[in-house]
Amino acid sequence: MxxxxxxxxxxxxxxxxxxxxxxxxxxxxxxxxxxxxxxxxxxxxxxxxxxxxxxxxxxxxxxxxxxxxxxxxxxxxxYPRIRGDLNGIAHALYACELVEAISPEGHPLPRLYRLLSAYLDRLEATAADTAERRFFEINLLNILGYRPSLETCSRCDTPFGGTGALLSEGGELNCRFCAGSGRPVSAATLSLLLSCLATGTFGSIPFSAETTAQAGALLDQAIAAQVGRRLKSVDFLQQVS
Ligand SMILES: [Zn+2]
Known part of the structure; x- marks a missing residue:
């Protein structure tokens, strides 16, 4: 051949x-x-x-x-500038390990290729931060068809509207009637994550401390549900950031 x-x-x-x-x-x-x-x-x-x-x-x-x-x-x-900064290296290694763990072998995913490319370009141009890592993750899950339903309850399909949702252990979002308990995810966080999907540009969506924390809990669980193990680079990421 x-x-x-x-x-x-x-x-x-x-x-x-x-x-x-x-x-x-x-x-x-x-x-x-x-x-x-x-x-x-x-x-x-x-x-x-x-x-x-x-x-x-x-x-x-x-x-x-x-x-x-x-x-x-x-x-x-x-990416010489990423390599000059431990935090940048940790974020770039994490992005690569996540793509390796979650993407199917031998299956073309040009949108995911462009997302990874845009993320590494962004890390090369500016200091790494958690909000941009979350922007990368929600877009990655969306491209692969693994993103949690951000608009409606995953059990009864009722729109979340202005009341927000509750996060279950497996990374699903449910309404307050279907889930008795769970970590609250506000309507503002859900709407911000939907805006992340509407633009491919890093740095264009402002994350508050609260939305970063809520989106982080949701994305960590949604990724864990797909990958099924803790990624090695997560420990490195936590050490340096
Ligand atoms: Zn429901």
Missing amino acids: HPERLQAFVLGTRDYGDTDRIVSLFTLEHGRIRSFARGARKSRKRFGAALEAFARIEVQVRLKEGLCGLTQAEIHSI
């Missing part, structure tokens, strides 16, 4: 044997793929610094089920 040129972000890498490396990529053309970079540990000549986490690269791969063969990689951007 002829090798194919792909646009990609490096989601993560792990060493294989003494000389090789397995590289997880999120590509524009085929979504998430796993690739085998022969000799990547032994000689940096072939791949250079291209195989670092959250680097944006152009790769040449031989596509196949399971592990693809990575034959060439050129750097588009390594």
Whole structure:
């Protein structure tokens, strides 16, 4: 099979044997793929610094089920400003680990590719903050079809209107009649999250401290319900921020 040129972000890498490396990529053309970079540990000549986490690269791969063969990689951007700031690194690693954990393998998701690209560009341009991480997460869940219902009760379909909702353990939002208890999520927070979906521009939606906290509790549970395990980068994120 002829090798194919792909646009990609490096989601993560792990060493294989003494000389090789397995590289997880999120590509524009085929979504998430796993690739085998022969000799990547032994000689940096072939791949250079291209195989670092959250680097944006152009790769040449031989596509196949399971592990693809990575034959060439050129750097588009390594995001040097993110790499100069621990908080920025923590947010970028988190974004990549989340995409790796939650996206299906071999399924093109160009909207998610553009979202990740926009988020890394934003982290490169300005200091990382929690509100923008939440903006990234709600858009990611929406693209994948995993976002909680923000408009109506997930059990009885009654619109939340001005009264807000209650958050259940599994990350669902319910009305006060269906859920006896749960963490309150205000109408303002629900409406703010819906506005995040209406624009693709980071930094355009103002989060208050209260909406950041409520949206955070909701998104953490909705993501945990999909991923089913704690992401390693969450601990790093908490240490540095
Ligand atoms: Zn209900």
